[in-house]
Amino acid sequence: xxxxxxxxxxxxxxxxxxxxxxxxxxxxxxxxxxxxxxxxxxxxxxxxxxxxxxxxxxxxxxxxxxxxxxxxxxxxxxxxxxxxxxxxxxxxxxxxxxxxxxxxxxxxxx
Numbered sequence: 606x607x608x609x610x611x612x613x614x615x616x617x618x619x620x621x622x623x624x625x626x627x628x629x630x631x632x633x634x635x636x637x638x639x640x641x642x643x644x645x646x647x648x649x650x651x652x653x654x655x656x657x658x659x660x661x662x663x664x665x666x667x668x669x670x671x672x673x674x675x676x677x678x679x680x681x682x683x684x685x686x687x688x689x690x691x692x693x694x695x696x697x698x699x700x701x702x703x704x705x706x707x708x709x710x711x712x713x714x715x
Contacts (some may be wrong), residue, residue, distance in 0.1 A: 617679025624693040625649045629684075630671025631657075638662035645670070647684055649691045 628650050631642040641661055645653065650672045658668045678697070681690065690708055697704045 617677060617682070619678040619697055619699060620675055621678055621681050622675050622696040622698075623673075623690070624695065625651060625691060626672045626674040627691060628653075628670055629673045629676075630669070632669055633660040633663060633665065633667050634669045635665040635667035636660060636663040647688075647691070 626649070628645045628648055631645045632639040638660055645657060650670075657670060658666050660666075660668050676684070681695075693709050694705055694707050697706070
């Protein structure tokens, strides 16, 4: 299911917890290479094993991976810009309470 994320005015600071942590950063600490970052970033961390830490450029096991399970609504909107979020659900907590949004639910006709 693909839903466009729009933070809206005043909502971009809300913290969104993802059911599945995602990779948000990828760069080699040894040589600085980040050429393959697009292959890994904004995907579920659980889709990869420890081979992700081996740098394609220098061959060292030195790639630093940033994995996050929470993003602000603004970060989510900017990062995914209408693409599907790779999570089963998201949880948003606000002053009025918590909201759980199922991202895998299919509606009639889809």
